[in-house]
Amino acid sequence: MASEDDKYYSRNQDSLLLLCCLLCAAGDETVKLQEVEGTTITLHTGRTGIQSDAQILWSYGPEKAQKKILNSQVFKGETVTEISERFKERLQLDRTSGALTIRNISRNDSGVYLLQVIADDIISRTFSVSVYAPVSTPVIRNERGNGSVSSTEQCFLLCTVENGEDVKLSWYRGNERLSITNNTDLSVPLNLPLQIQLHDNNTNTYICVSANPVSNKTTSLNITQLCDHNSGTSESHF
Numbered sequence: 001m002a003s004e005d006d007k008y009y010s011r012n013q014d015s016l017l018l019l020c021c022l023l024c025a026a027g028d029e030t031v032k033l034q035e036v037e038g039t040t041i042t043l044h045t046g047r048t049g050i051q052s053d054a055q056i057l058w059s060y061g062p063e064k065a066q067k068k069i070l071n072s073q074v075f076k077g078e079t080v081t082e083i084s085e086r087f088k089e090r091l092q093l094d095r096t097s098g099a100l101t102i103r104n105i106s107r108n109d110s111g112v113y114l115l116q117v118i119a120d121d122i123i124s125r126t127f128s129v130s131v132y133a134p135v136s137t138p139v140i141r142n143e144r145g146n147g148s149v150s151s152t153e154q155c156f157l158l159c160t161v162e163n164g165e166d167v168k169l170s171w172y173r174g175n176e177r178l179s180i181t182n183n184t185d186l187s188v189p190l191n192l193p194l195q196i197q198l199h200d201n202n203t204n205t206y207i208c209v210s211a212n213p214v215s216n217k218t219t220s221l222n223i224t225q226l227c228d229h230n231s232g233t234s235e236s237h238f
């Protein structure tokens with residue numbers, strides 16, 4: 001621990017900055033994490049060799065780390081660790097690094113986590129954790145049904161996906177993105193239209209992609225299936 005601190009101090013010659021760092025121990029840089037729900041995550045502290053009799057405190061809150069969720073102290077050589085009801089059975093502490101492992105993380109566990117190690121000095125570290133469900137698979141359908149434009153040269157398509165936190169929906173032609181949409185109103189599905197030309201015996205591949213920070217899903221357009229005006233219609237007579 002001491003050597004790590006020495007390295008740190010030698011990099012920061014500016015004594016004002018150093019003073020500030022000592023005064024606002026909680027003002028450390030926040031570590032940002034994006035995780036898939038249902039998985040096990042570990043909040044790594046980048047430390048080792050925490051004093052064996054140190055008090056280790058983890059706090060959590062959706063916006064601010066206000067509530068103690070784990071408190072580990074040593075009394076007369078015996079370690080006593082208290083864990084809040086909310087996280088009962090799901091937390092594990094590594095006392096040498098301060099790292100916290102959270103099992104089966106849910107979207108409700110998104111928020112700010114704060115570590116405080118209280119020994120001869122106080123060390124703190126803040127984590128911002130965002131937990132997402134894997135994104136849904138988009139569905140492509142033909143929009144011709146309205147009967148407004150009935151062209152044999154164009155095909156009107158609509159790609160749809162269930163909306164969610166930070167979900168984006170895009171159309172690609174090959175590797176080129178043609179359009180993208182998102183919406184902060186999560187109660188309505190995301191919709192993205194696409195109009196393609198059929199006369200140039202279109203050999204391009206079109207895909208619709210839904211994505212959030214932890215996952216993506218792709219649906220390929222089958223032009224034959226969705227844009228062939230002659231199949232499935234009964235206008236074959238003259």
Ligand SMILES: *[C@@H]1O[C@H](CO)[C@@H](O)[C@H](O)[C@H]1NC(C)=O
Pocket residue numbers: 038104106
């Ligand atoms: C994980 O948590 C969810 C609720 O968030 C619960 O329904 C599920 O049973 C849990 N799974 C395990 C393996 O504990």
Ligand SMILES: *[C@@H]1O[C@H](CO)[C@@H](O)[C@H](O)[C@H]1NC(C)=O
Pocket residue numbers: 106107108
């Ligand atoms: C998340 O929290 C809400 C309200 O507190 C609760 O109704 C819901 O069941 C929780 N979901 C999970 C997966 O824990």
Ligand SMILES: *[C@@H]1O[C@H](CO)[C@@H](O)[C@H](O)[C@H]1NC(C)=O
Pocket residue numbers: 143144146148156
């Ligand atoms: C079809 O109708 C719906 C609702 O009436 C409208 O939102 C949509 O834009 C129309 N699509 C086309 C291709 O005109």
Ligand SMILES: *[C@@H]1O[C@H](CO)[C@@H](O)[C@H](O)[C@H]1NC(C)=O
Pocket residue numbers: 182183184185
């Ligand atoms: C779409 O996402 C961008 C960030 O990538 C954001 O700035 C914008 O406000 C979002 N738009 C909507 C409608 O949610």
Ligand SMILES: *[C@@H]1O[C@H](CO)[C@@H](O)[C@H](O)[C@H]1NC(C)=O
Pocket residue numbers: 199200201
């Ligand atoms: C593409 O369509 C044009 C006419 O629009 C035709 O001359 C050409 O042979 C077609 N190419 C293929 C590969 O089908």
Ligand SMILES: *[C@@H]1O[C@H](CO)[C@@H](O)[C@H](O)[C@H]1NC(C)=O
Pocket residue numbers: 209211215216
């Ligand atoms: C989708 O996710 C895979 C990994 O699962 C990644 O390799 C790929 O680049 C992602 N695609 C997009 C368009 O984000």
Ligand SMILES: *[C@@H]1O[C@H](CO)[C@@H](O)[C@H](O)[C@H]1NC(C)=O
Pocket residue numbers: 222223224225
């Ligand atoms: C596209 O759809 C047609 C008709 O439904 C089907 O015969 C064909 O196999 C599909 N092509 C692909 C690549 O899925």
